[in-house]
């Protein structure tokens with residue numbers, strides 16, 4: 001009824017569409033081409049020593065099992081993300097979650113199990129207040145709907161009083177991220193002795209992986225958690 005009264009228009013081409021990115025534009029969004037690093041999802045030239053891992057991941061222990069990103073960074077993609085995050089673009093969560101759904105289908109390990117629980121990367125209370133929503137939370141909820149999974153808000157973001165991650169060097173980002181995320185302390189009536197074994201961390205962008213590492217490190221401390229995978233919309237710098 002609502003969609004009949006207010007037909008959606010595609011954010012990219014302006015045509016009327018059921019969702020705010022039409023199927024044609026969705027098809028054209030730039031996916032990450034194979035071969036990729038099986039660990040972090042980076043596109044590789046396929047010439048590194050270990051064919052399954054990029055030079056950055058070779059021989060490095062990682063707190064997450066695998067990380068995958070749906071799209072490459074292009075101006076168009078970044079504009080879409082910008083709309084989604086900063087311009088009340090909450091309606092974009094549905095079409096963007098379709099991309100994560102597609103990525104899931106292409107990731108054998110995710111398909112192998114059906115007991116995954118989605119965990120959004122949190123934002124600070126201040127951001128939540130000014131923006132009105134957590135973009136990662138909206139993505140997780142839409143993805144959960146598509147895949148019939150559960151979402152658990154297990155993490156919280158502390159306000160570390162440090163300038164935005166985007167302006168920091170790689171080492172500073174890593175330290176900042178490690179301080180910024182922690183597991184939510186459950187209310188006493190929700191206290192649990194065990195957590196789901198398999199978690200998928202959901203976020204919009206993947207830059208150096210420091211947020212994913214920090215969050216996965218925290219989640220793996222929870223009793224019962226065995227595997228943490230990471231799904232993000234865009235890989236920055238690829």
Ligand SMILES: [Zn+2]
Nearest residue numbers: 010013022025
């Ligand atoms: Zn379109």
Ligand SMILES: [Zn+2]
Nearest residue numbers: 037040054057
């Ligand atoms: Zn890698």
